[in-house]
Every structure is written in structure tokens, then in C-alpha cells.
Amino acid sequence: MRLLVDDLDKCDINPPDTLTYNLAVILPPYPKPFIDTDLTTDPDEVEVSIEKKIYDSWTFNVTARDIVSDAQVTVRMEGDHFNPSDYGMQFTTKTGVGTVTSPFQWDLLCKKINLLDQDEFNIGFVAIDSINKCRLRQIDSLVVKVKVLKPDNSPPLISITNLSNGAIYEDGNAVVSPGQELNLQFDVRDTDVAPKDSLHVKMLKHGGDGNPLGWTWQDVGGPSVLTGSFLWSPLCSIFTDGESTDIYEKNYYFDFEYGDNRCLTAVTNTITLNVKVKDVESGGFDHEPPNVFTPNGDGVNDYYAMIRRDEFGELVNILPPDNCQGVFENIRIYNRWGKEVFTSGDRDFKWYGLSEAAGVYFYHVVFTNKEFKGTVSLRD
Secondary structure, three states: OEEEEOOOOOOOOOOOEEEEOOOOOOOOOOOOOEEEEOOOOOOOOOEEEEEEEOOOEEEEEEEEEOOOOOOEEEEEEEEOOOOHHHHOEEEOOEEEEOEEEEEEEEEOOOOOOOOOOOOEEEEEEEEEEOOOOOOOOEEEEEEEEEEEEOOOOOOOEEEEEEOOOOOEEEOOEEEEOOOOOEEEEEEEEOOOEOOEOOEEEEEEEEEEOOOOOOOEOOOEEEOOOEEEEEEEOOOHHHHOOOOOOOOOEEEEEEEEEEEEOOOOOOOEEEEEEEEEEEOOOOOOOOOOOOOEEOOOOOOOOOOEOOEEEOOOOOEEEOOOOOOOOOOEEEEEEEOOOOOEEEEEOOOOOOEOOOOOOOEEEEEEEEEOOOEEEEEEEEOO
16 A cells, blocks of 8 residues: 655645555465265375276265355366266255265266276366355365276076987987987076176077988077077988988087177177987897787787887887888788788787687788798687
8 A cells, every 4th residue: 555645835846755555464264165975984085096897886975064164165076078977977066054965876887988988087076165254265176086897797608408309418419310309498597687688599500411401490689598499300311312321320510609798798609519310220129029829818918919018017019110221011920821811001010810720820020121020829
């Protein structure tokens, strides 16, 4: 401040006199506001480093205080060169007297975050007091540094269940004969639940000894448990493929892919199904055919048939089974003079020998590729 003194002489000869005062304004003491989170127990934290993964759901509280003067204080969030809402971060700016708390919420969704573009986020939080007695802007701040990682992923598991009646399956290897149906159920399971993955199983390729015809499979996709079915009933024609052959066993493979669609950590695996198509073994009789019967009406051994009792007491046919090489055609029975007394094209034939004399008879069993001859005695 400067003071000037002058007189009022007529000629304005005397210069004025001046006096200067240097004044300093001393403001009353006024403390800064204070900001803190519940991420740590350190009340003086200024920087917090955190690692989070895609699909995490993260919440913490941010508190601003101005308890010395009990003034109005505001807490707000700021992104370091990014807009927090673009990434799904939620925080409400709040103002209160003395103390104010606002929650931070972030569901780290794959569709919101591209780790190739940005995987580190510096999130700033600021406490502001600008309505104190002297209108001085007082600020305290801290930074939460977040490193975002790829999500965890439990790889899906596949199992194959044999639902066939007769065909064999074990550890990726199946054996089926013409006339049988190979029925395999594929189940793909996943333990990830937050969120659930979408699974898939599909056939990639197949091959082997020629072109395997007649199988069915439908690629499938969806949540766990995912189920697909492989069905195949091969025919005898698979052994020929238009050409005559004496090989009645062929091997094929079917490659499948299964996996999930987990964000950034999707897993795919492959599994191979090996299928052996093998003709039914059919040689001679496994058991000697019966050689005597007594059609006397007593209910015991009253007819002649190619049967025996198994270990369960059930009657079973003992004729060699049909296969791709040979099929049962008929049986003929002759008396000792060569006269045909019975014929049948039924595997389960029954000859009661009615009106025939007791004695020895001759049977002739015909397959398309082999014949069997023997004798049977008819007794009273």
C-alpha cells in the first residue's frame, strides 16, 4: 500500500511526499480433505495396485472426509486417458458434509474389454473441498492401478457311452459286425458357471479302409451338458465296395473336435473314434448236434432240432451263425434209403418224425458257403 502527501502551494513547486507499506494477508489454517478406500488398511494410501480377471465382479468403497472443519466435501472418479463408463465401471459422484462414501462397481465383461487394446487402467479418485470459508480449492487424491488378466477356464471334458446291443466299445475303440448297430453317446461337460460357456462337438474327418457308408452324426452346440449321437449299422457290402474280396475285417477312424467359447481362453481338443467292422465268426458247430430223439409224446425230447440248453437252462440254437460269407439255407433229412422225409428253411426248425419208423436218419445242413452232414436216431 502506498500513501502520497502534497501541499496546495500556488506555484506547485514542492513535490509530494510518499510513504509505502508492504502488507501480507495471513489466511486462517484450513486442512486439506482426506480420501481413502477399503482396499487396504493403510489410511495414507496414494496408490493401490490390483490384478483382476475378465468375468470378475469387483466392488469397493471410496470415502472422502473433511472432519476438522466439518465442511462440505465431494468425491468423484476420473479415468486416466479413458472414459470409465465405456468399460462398464460404475461410480456415483457424491457430496456431503464432513464425510461422504460412494461405492465403485465393475463387472469385467469380455464384450467391454479388449486386452489387445488396453489391459492396464489407472482409476483416479479425488476428494474436493471448494466451499470453505475462504473459497480455497483443497484436493486430495489417490490412484487405483488395475491390471486386467485373461479369465480362468476349466477345459470341457468328453465321455462316450456305449448304448449298443452287441457292439463293443472301450477307450476310443469300437468293434461292430454287420447286422449290429453301433450306438455311441457323446457327452461334453463344463464346470465353468460364471458365465456358462457355450460348448460344441463336431466331426472333423473320417477315413480308413475305404469309404465308411451309412453312419449318422449331427454336429451339436450349446451349454453343458452337450450330447451328440453316433450311429452306424454297417452292411456286408462294406467288405466288397463293388469288388469281390476275401477280407472280412476293415478299420475306420472318425476324428471329432470338442471345446468351449471362453473369452480369450477358449479351449478345443480332439478325440478319435476307431471302428473295426468285423464279420461274425462262423465256423463249425460249437457243440455236437443232438443225435437221438424220442417222439413218443411223453413231453421229453419229442422232436429233433439243432438246440441245446445253456448254463441258464434256456434252449439255444447251435447252428453256426449267419455272416457275410455264408447264410443258412435249409436242412434236409433222409431215411436210410435216401428218401427225403423232412426239409425246412427255418433255423428254428422242429422235426417230430411223425409216421416215420425208428432207426437212423441222415441230415444235410446247407449254408451258402458250407455244408454239414450227420446222423440222428429216431427211437420209440
